[in-house]
Amino acid sequence: MTQFSDKLKLERESKGWSKTKLAKYIGVGLSTYANWEYGVSEPDIETIKKICRALGISADTLLQLSVSSSSSDDLDDVLDDVRSFDGKPFDDHDRELIRVILKRIYSTK
Structure with a gap:
């Protein structure tokens, strides 16, 4: 299975739908849909x-x-790669501020 096929199956099951129901709803054959969940192929x-x-x-x-x-x-790996902004180097305090800001941004998404 692929990451896509796993996610597709998880989302379908969380809605309580069968493969047949979702396949019919989107207008494809059951075997076509099943191949997506099995990771054999992917939809356009x-x-x-x-x-x-x-x-x-x-x-x-x-x-x-x-x-x-x-x-x-x-996040630490990313911040380790970012050493400066606009020619001015970051210190540990700057990195911690950036970490806090990024966590807030992504926690609200």
Whole structure:
């Protein structure tokens, strides 16, 4: 399975729908839909839009495009790579302020 297929199955199941119901709702055959959940193939962009509308989710959610704020290790890695802004170097205090700001931004998304 792929990340997409896992997310698709999770979102469908959270809505309480069968594969058959979602396939019919978006206008594709059951075998076509099942292949997406099994990771054999993936839908085109227009079909992804239909799936998102049917499930009441964004494409970002389905495709897992949003930046995750759950890992402070990832945030630390990013901040380690950012050493300055506008030619002025960051100190530890600056990095901590940036960390706090980014956590607030991503916790509200």
